[in-house]
Structures are given as C-alpha cells and as structure tokens.
Amino acid sequence: MKETRFAVAMADAELHMLYTCPFSWKVRGLTDYLGVKNNIIQVNPMKIKKTLPSSPEWTKTPVWVESDGKIVVDSTPIMKHIDSKYNDGELWKTSDEERRDKWLEWVDLHMSKATIPILYGSLFSALKTTTRISKLEKFGFISKRLYAWAGFPIMWGIIAKKRVKKDGRKPKKLWHDLLSEFTDAFEGKPYFGGDSPNLVDFAAFGYMRSVSPFPQFQQLTDHKAGMEWYNSLENAIKT
Ligand SMILES: N[C@@H](CCC(=O)N[C@@H](CS)C(=O)NCC(=O)O)C(=O)O
Structure with a gap:
C-alpha cells in the first residue's frame, strides 16, 4: 500500500x-x-x-x-x-474524535516535556548526551567541540534541573508513568489507533524514538507494555 x-x-x-x-x-x-x-x-x-x-x-x-x-x-x-x-488522511480518521484529540494533546504536552529530563537530568547524563549529539548532528568543526563541552552544563544546570524539580519525579519514573498511562489508553489493542497505528501513535513514537540513540534509553526498556508498543511500531515502520 x-x-x-x-x-x-x-x-x-x-x-x-x-x-x-x-x-x-x-x-x-x-x-x-x-x-x-x-x-x-x-x-x-x-x-x-x-x-x-x-x-x-x-x-x-x-x-x-x-x-x-x-x-x-x-x-x-x-x-x-x-x-x-x-x-487519504487514513491515519487521522477515527470514530472517536474526542478521544483522538484529547490524547494527541496529552502526548504533545507530556511526552515532549519528558525528553529533556531523561537526557540531561544529571550532570553525567547531560555530558553523555551533548557528546553524543555533537557526533550525531551536523555541526561545524568548532561548534561541534564547543557544544559537546559547553552545552552540557547549560542543559543540565539551567534547563533540565528546573524541569525535573518542577515535575518532582525521577526522569525514569516520569517516562514509566507516561508509558503506562498511554498504553492503558489502548483499550486492549496493540496501538492507540487499534489494530494498526494512527497519528497519535506516531506522535508518541517520535518522542521516544528521539531518546533511542542515547544510553539513557536503557531506562525505558524495562517498561514491558511500552516496549512492546515501541518495538512493534518500529517494525511496522521498517517493513
Ligand atoms: N512545536 C514545534 C516545536 C519544534 C521545536 O521546538 N524544535 C526545536 C528542536 S527539537 C527547535 O528547532 N528549537 C530551536 C529554537 O527554538 O530556536 C513542533 O512541534 O514542531
């Protein structure tokens, strides 16, 4: 198709x-x-x-x-x-627009806020993240080095610390709670969209996928339902 x-x-x-x-x-x-x-x-x-x-x-x-x-x-x-x-708008069509809209908003509101804490929530993880980002992104020669070494105290000290404090939960716990809440909304089906994914699944996937090149992703892999959903979506994307 x-x-x-x-x-x-x-x-x-x-x-x-x-x-x-x-x-x-x-x-x-x-x-x-x-x-x-x-x-x-x-x-x-x-x-x-x-x-x-x-x-x-x-x-x-x-x-x-x-x-x-x-x-x-x-x-x-x-x-x-x-x-x-x-x-043809197939992934947006639904019989329950209220549910779809509510959860898309939920995903964009909550999952978007969970990526920074897990990637930069401690000084060490922030360093690992900025070093990795400096390799993955297309920086110039100088900015690559600058970002790797100057970026992490900024991300950790200014941005992530505030977010973690505001939420009150450890970044891992936050992700696990979000994955539970999200997968509980599947109503027994493999995806939010039912037997196949819809746009809400892809929105949530994007947030989680962006964490996957980093070692902190390991903290998410013991969430059974979340990983089942993530892996099957990843397979659906590849095939
Ligand atoms: N609401 C936007 C947010 C996009 C966004 O914040 N992107 C970040 C990178 S992950 C960015 O470009 N930041 C640069 C900036 O804000 O100047 C969306 O969903 O596309």
Missing part, C-alpha cells in the same frame, strides 16, 4: 530536521511508515535561523517542503498534511 501510493507522488519533498529532535522524529517515523520519499536535510543546529527555508517566520525544526515549494511547519500540522496528501 505504502510504496505504490508514493510511486505516483512527488519524489523530492524535503524534511529539514535535527537528528536528535523529538518533533522531527514525529514526522520522520510517519514518512518512513508511509514510504513517502523525501530528501532529509540535516540542519546545522547552530545555523537553524539562517538555513531553514521557513526562516525568519519559523525557526524551529522540523520543516517540510513540498516539491512545489509549499512550506509546512510545526510537527503535528506537518503530520496531518503528509497523511492527508499521501495517505
């Missing part, structure tokens, strides 16, 4: 993304699942404002550019756009 649909569609849409950006992964998981071919433009994190095609009005990743030049911004609207254009 996926390949044929895209075979007739345009081949050169662009996804401007940061490799470690959770919002970018919401879109990337979806395009991979649907088989929507696109050029992935990995943005230099230090040059976002200068290089994004949506700049200066919108200076955040992800940004989606259609082959006709139409620019779509903001991860959730991008997901809806892609599903509607390449998939």
Whole structure:
C-alpha cells in the first residue's frame, strides 16, 4: 500500500530536521511508515535561523517542503498534511474524535516535556548526551567541540534541573508513568489507533524514538507494555 501510493507522488519533498529532535522524529517515523520519499536535510543546529527555508517566520525544526515549494511547519500540522496528501488522511480518521484529540494533546504536552529530563537530568547524563549529539548532528568543526563541552552544563544546570524539580519525579519514573498511562489508553489493542497505528501513535513514537540513540534509553526498556508498543511500531515502520 505504502510504496505504490508514493510511486505516483512527488519524489523530492524535503524534511529539514535535527537528528536528535523529538518533533522531527514525529514526522520522520510517519514518512518512513508511509514510504513517502523525501530528501532529509540535516540542519546545522547552530545555523537553524539562517538555513531553514521557513526562516525568519519559523525557526524551529522540523520543516517540510513540498516539491512545489509549499512550506509546512510545526510537527503535528506537518503530520496531518503528509497523511492527508499521501495517505487519504487514513491515519487521522477515527470514530472517536474526542478521544483522538484529547490524547494527541496529552502526548504533545507530556511526552515532549519528558525528553529533556531523561537526557540531561544529571550532570553525567547531560555530558553523555551533548557528546553524543555533537557526533550525531551536523555541526561545524568548532561548534561541534564547543557544544559537546559547553552545552552540557547549560542543559543540565539551567534547563533540565528546573524541569525535573518542577515535575518532582525521577526522569525514569516520569517516562514509566507516561508509558503506562498511554498504553492503558489502548483499550486492549496493540496501538492507540487499534489494530494498526494512527497519528497519535506516531506522535508518541517520535518522542521516544528521539531518546533511542542515547544510553539513557536503557531506562525505558524495562517498561514491558511500552516496549512492546515501541518495538512493534518500529517494525511496522521498517517493513
Ligand atoms: N512545536 C514545534 C516545536 C519544534 C521545536 O521546538 N524544535 C526545536 C528542536 S527539537 C527547535 O528547532 N528549537 C530551536 C529554537 O527554538 O530556536 C513542533 O512541534 O514542531
């Protein structure tokens, strides 16, 4: 279903993304699942404002550019756009719009806030994260080194500490609670969307997927229901 649909569609849409950006992964998981071919433009994190095609009005990743030049911004609207254009809106259709909308909002509100604490919540994990990010992202020669060493005290000391304190839970506990709450809403099915995933699944997947290149991901792997969902979605995306 996926390949044929895209075979007739345009081949050169662009996804401007940061490799470690959770919002970018919401879109990337979806395009991979649907088989929507696109050029992935990995943005230099230090040059976002200068290089994004949506700049200066919108200076955040992800940004989606259609082959006709139409620019779509903001991860959730991008997901809806892609599903509607390449998939007849199948992943957005539901018999219970209230449930879908409520949970999409929940995912965007809560899961988005859980990535920073787990990645930067302690000084050591912050160091591991910035070092890894400096390797994964497309930095320049100097900014790569600067980011790895100067980035972690900032992320830990200023941003993550405040978030962890505000929530009150350890980052691992926060993730486990969120995964339980989310998977409990599946009503006995393998996905939020039922027997197959829908856009709410892909939104949640993006947040979790963005943590996966980091060693802290290990802290999530003992959440049974969460991992079952994550792994089966990952397999569905690959096949
Ligand atoms: N609501 C936006 C948030 C996007 C966002 O905050 N992206 C981050 C990277 S993960 C970014 O580009 N930050 C740069 C900035 O805020 O200047 C979405 O869902 O796409």
